[in-house]
Amino acid sequence: MSIFSFFRSAPRPSAVQAKERLQIVMAHERAGRTGPDYLPMLQQELLAVIAKYIDIDQNKVEVKLDRGGDCSTLELNIELPAREQLKSAMAAVKQAKPEPKAASGEGEDGKLAANGPLTNGGVKKRH
Amino acid sequence: MSKIIVMTSGKGGVGKTTSSAAFATGLALRGFKTVVIDFDVGLRNLDLVMGCERRVVFDFINVINGEAKLSQALIKDKRIDNLYILPTSQTRDKDALTREGVERVLNDLSKEFDYILCDSPAGIERGALMSLYFADHAIIVTNPEVSSVRDSDRILGVLNSRSRRAEQGLEPVSQQLLLTRYDPERVEKGEMLKVDDVLEILAIPLLGVIPESQAVLRASNVGMPVILDEASNAGQAYTDAVGRFLGEEIEHRFVNPQKKGLFSRLLRRSA
Numbered sequence: 001m002s003i004f005s006f007f008r009s010a011p012r013p014s015a016v017q018a019k020e021r022l023q024i025v026m027a028h029e030r031a032g033r034t035g036p037d038y039l040p041m042l043q044q045e046l047l048a049v050i051a052k053y054i055d056i057d058q059n060k061v062e063v064k065l066d067r068g069g070d071c072s073t074l075e076l077n078i079e080l081p082a083r084e085q086l087k088s089a090m091a092a093v094k095q096a097k098p099e100p101k102a103a104s105g106e107g108e109d110g111k112l113a114a115n116g117p118l119t120n121g122g123v124k125k126r127h
Numbered sequence: 128m129s130k131i132i133v134m135t136s137g138k139g140g141v142g143k144t145t146s147s148a149a150f151a152t153g154l155a156l157r158g159f160k161t162v163v164i165d166f167d168v169g170l171r172n173l174d175l176v177m178g179c180e181r182r183v184v185f186d187f188i189n190v191i192n193g194e195a196k197l198s199q200a201l202i203k204d205k206r207i208d209n210l211y212i213l214p215t216s217q218t219r220d221k222d223a224l225t226r227e228g229v230e231r232v233l234n235d236l237s238k239e240f241d242y243i244l245c246d247s248p249a250g251i252e253r254g255a256l257m258s259l260y261f262a263d264h265a266i267i268v269t270n271p272e273v274s275s276v277r278d279s280d281r282i283l284g285v286l287n288s289r290s291r292r293a294e295q296g297l298e299p300v301s302q303q304l305l306l307t308r309y310d311p312e313r314v315e316k317g318e319m320l321k322v323d324d325v326l327e328i329l330a331i332p333l334l335g336v337i338p339e340s341q342a343v344l345r346a347s348n349v350g351m352p353v354i355l356d357e358a359s360n361a362g363q364a365y366t367d368a369v370g371r372f373l374g375e376e377i378e379h380r381f382v383n384p385q386k387k388g389l390f391s392r393l394l395r396r397s398a
Contacts, residue, residue, distance in 0.1 A: 014318055015319055016317065018272075018273050019320060022273055022277060023328060025277065026277060026280050
């Protein structure tokens with residue numbers, strides 16, 4: 001205790017900081033505990049849907065869930081084959097699965113196919 | 128039918144073994160036939176804290192493997208009737224704990240004992256999982272400190288999802304908090320989480336608050352459960368906690384700083 005400490009405003013007690021930090025970190029961990037179990041399933045089913053239309057590399061798919069304060073982001077990163085590969089790939093898919101009902105010509109026009117990877121097919125969700 | 132209690136925490140060094148020894152002794156002192164089992168395979172210490180380390184011949188793992196009979200491995204406490212210790216192996220590893228083996232030993236013990244107290248190792252791996260799997264009741268040992276509180280929350284999650292009761296959809300494992308190494312003076316200075324803070328965060332009922340006490344080290348030095356040191360705060364706090372566990376209403380002591388007279392203020396160091 002020095003005489004100067006008399007003039008300083010009292011710092012926030014460390015126990016208060018401990019409590020606040022715990023409450024924040026544990027709110028996230030508890031949410032995570034009940035949450036992300038569906039992610040592997042979600043990934044598989046999304047892949048199944050996309051694979052119906054496009055021949056994608058299973059290893060070039062990334063599913064990520066970020067938890068923020070009041071807003072979480074589900075991020076899907078799917079790398080599509082390059083345009084010229086896509087055409088032949090589409091033909092292959094068409095052969096393998098003749099006449100997929102909802103899949104009219106749209107996919108073939110390359111509407112989905114950007115040059116190179118398509119990124120940030122983001123879905124935002126509020127709690 | 129006997130009750131199975133697990134003393135667990137997630138984090139190491141918070142007082143699980145000290146509390147297991149004290150609690151088992153307290154239950155036996157109340158006349159219940161009690162056995163306390165060390166689940167910390169490879170790092171056994173309950174025998175030292177209970178003061179029976181020189182009497183270990185066979186252990187829990189020997190019984191699981193059929194190398195010894197249960198009656199050969201159980202050590203009867205020399206001070207208290209009704210109190211038995213089942214030590215674990217110091218040489219094997221946690222893989223020796225099979226679910227079927229543990230279940231068989233617990234079933235055999237439950238024919239004889241009122242309470243089976245499982246002293247969990249730290250962590251959330253095999254040893255800890257096996258110690259809590261069959262539990263009816265969990266005592267969560269926590270220090271008023273961030274890492275201990277977080278780990279306790281984690282172990283509560285494990286109890287609610289991976290215990291037998293959770294897996295079979297039975298009534299959940301009942302859970303109570305034992306807050307150890309509590310220092311009311313540091314709490315008053317704002318340097319330590321309050322009981323109420325920890326209760327608010329973990330949201331489980333409070334079984335007891337054990338004050339930081341020099342008696343705990345003294346007791347383990349001589350191999351005596353601290354509850355037998357009746358003059359100490361810690362010993363009295365454990366006695367109260369056992370009473371509450373048995374359903375008695377006992378007010379919490381040692382939660383506020385003791386008022387000090389001038390004399391003890393002068394002699395503060397010797398307290």
